[in-house]
Amino acid sequence: MTPAPTLTATRTGAILFTDLVGFTEFTDARGDAAAVQVLDAQSAIAADALADVDGQLVKELGDGLMLWFDHATHGLRTAAGMLQAIEQARTERGFPLSLRMGMHWGDVVERGADFVGQNVNIASRIADLAGPGELLVSEQVVSAVDGETPAAAFRPVGPTRVKGVASPIWLYRLAT
Amino acid sequence: MGFPAPVQAAVVRITTTSGSIHVVAEPGRTDVWSSTDPLDDGRLPATIDGGASRVRVRVPEGTDLVVGSTSGRVTIEGSVGAVSAMTNAGRVSIADAESVDVRTKSGRIEVKQVSGSCRAVATSARVEIGHCGDADVTSGSGRISLDDANGRVHAHCSSGRIEISMGGAHDVDAETVSGRITVSLPAAVRALVVPLPGEVAVGADDCDCVVVARSGSGRVDVSNR
Incomplete structure (x- = not known):
C-alpha cells in the first residue's frame, strides 16, 4: 500500500532555481569526467554563497540547484554572489559555462526536506527564461525586498504566463 | 472593440495570451490610445491586457514599453524609449528604440535600430x-x-x-x-x-x-x- 504523502507545513519564502547553460552540449563534447568537475565547482560556489545567509540547498537537479530562503534579500545576495563567482571562475580559471537563475516569492508546502507547489513551478519557469549570467525575479520578489534593495537594481523584462495561473507574472532582471 | 482612452503614462505595459500586439509611436502624440476597453472612468488600466484578442496601441515617441505575449506577435513601430518584450512563441519586431531587452522561446527576434x-x-x-x-x-x-x-x-x-x-x-x-x-x-x-x-x-x-x-x-x- 502506498503511504499517504506527508504535508508538514506551509512556508513563505524565496525559491531560487539555477541552471548551467549548455551543460548537455558541454558533456557531449568534453565527457562525463569534465562534467563532474563542473558540477563539483558549482557546488563549492553555492556552499560559499550560502555560508553567510539564512538559506539552504534544497536539492540538486542534474546541473541545476534548488535553493530556499526565508528572506528575499538573502536569496538575492546569494544569487548575485554565485553569478559573480562563476564569472570570476570563467575569467580567471577558464570555467567553461555560465549560470542562469530564476527566483520567485510565495507560499510553498514542505514535503519532507523538499518544497512543492505552484510557486515552486513558477520559480523553475522563471529560471528557464533567463539568459547566461542573468538572474530573473518575479514582481513578488521585488515587493518582498521593498526598501532593502534599490528599485533601480531591477530592470523590467516583461510578462510570462504559467499554466494554472490566471494573471501574467511580471519579471525583472537584477542589473549587475 | 474599445474606445480611445487617453492617458499619460511613463511606462506602458501590454500583455496578451495569443493576441498580437501592435504598438505605434507617433510624432506629436501626447497621449496613449488603445483598442482595448477602458476602465469605467474612461482611463486605461495600468496594464493593457488583451487576452486572446489583438491589441493596437498608439503612444508618444520615446515612450518606455514593457510588453509580452504567450504566442502572439509583437510589433513596435516608430521611435520608442526603453523596450522590454517577452514572448513564448510570438515573433518580435522592433523598429527603433533607445534600449532593448527582448526574449523569446521560439519566436524570431528582429531589431532594426537601437541607440x-x-x-x-x-x-x-x-x-x-x-x-x-x-x-x-x-x-x-x-x-x-x-x-x-x-x-x-x-x-x-x-x-x-x-x-x-x-x-x-x-x-x-x-x-x-x-x-x-x-x-x-x-x-x-x-x-x-x-x-x-x-x-x-x-x-x-x-x-x-x-x-x-x-x-x-x-x-x-x-x-x-
Whole structure:
C-alpha cells in the first residue's frame, strides 16, 4: 500500500532555481569526467554563497540547484554572489559555462526536506527564461525586498504566463 | 472593440495570451490610445491586457514599453524609449528604440535600430539586430546576426552560426558550441584576436580592440572589411 504523502507545513519564502547553460552540449563534447568537475565547482560556489545567509540547498537537479530562503534579500545576495563567482571562475580559471537563475516569492508546502507547489513551478519557469549570467525575479520578489534593495537594481523584462495561473507574472532582471 | 482612452503614462505595459500586439509611436502624440476597453472612468488600466484578442496601441515617441505575449506577435513601430518584450512563441519586431531587452522561446527576434544597449535572449530562434550600441545576445539554437554593432558585443550560441559586423573598434566576445563565427571589422581597426585557450593570440601589439571568438566545431573568421 502506498503511504499517504506527508504535508508538514506551509512556508513563505524565496525559491531560487539555477541552471548551467549548455551543460548537455558541454558533456557531449568534453565527457562525463569534465562534467563532474563542473558540477563539483558549482557546488563549492553555492556552499560559499550560502555560508553567510539564512538559506539552504534544497536539492540538486542534474546541473541545476534548488535553493530556499526565508528572506528575499538573502536569496538575492546569494544569487548575485554565485553569478559573480562563476564569472570570476570563467575569467580567471577558464570555467567553461555560465549560470542562469530564476527566483520567485510565495507560499510553498514542505514535503519532507523538499518544497512543492505552484510557486515552486513558477520559480523553475522563471529560471528557464533567463539568459547566461542573468538572474530573473518575479514582481513578488521585488515587493518582498521593498526598501532593502534599490528599485533601480531591477530592470523590467516583461510578462510570462504559467499554466494554472490566471494573471501574467511580471519579471525583472537584477542589473549587475 | 474599445474606445480611445487617453492617458499619460511613463511606462506602458501590454500583455496578451495569443493576441498580437501592435504598438505605434507617433510624432506629436501626447497621449496613449488603445483598442482595448477602458476602465469605467474612461482611463486605461495600468496594464493593457488583451487576452486572446489583438491589441493596437498608439503612444508618444520615446515612450518606455514593457510588453509580452504567450504566442502572439509583437510589433513596435516608430521611435520608442526603453523596450522590454517577452514572448513564448510570438515573433518580435522592433523598429527603433533607445534600449532593448527582448526574449523569446521560439519566436524570431528582429531589431532594426537601437541607440543604446541591446539584450536579446532566445531559446530556439533566429536573432537579427541592425544598428546597436552594446549588445548581449544569446540563442540556444538559432542564428545570431548583428549588422552594425557600435559597442561591446557578447554573443553566445549553443548551436548556431554567429555573424557580427562591427561599426567601430569595440571588444567582441563570441562563443558557440557548434557553428561558424564571422566577425567583420572596419578597415582601419586593429584587433587582438584571442582564440581557444592554449592557442597563441594573433593581432597587433597596439590593438584597438580585443576579439574573443570560440567555436567548438565551426570555423572562426575575423577579418577587416
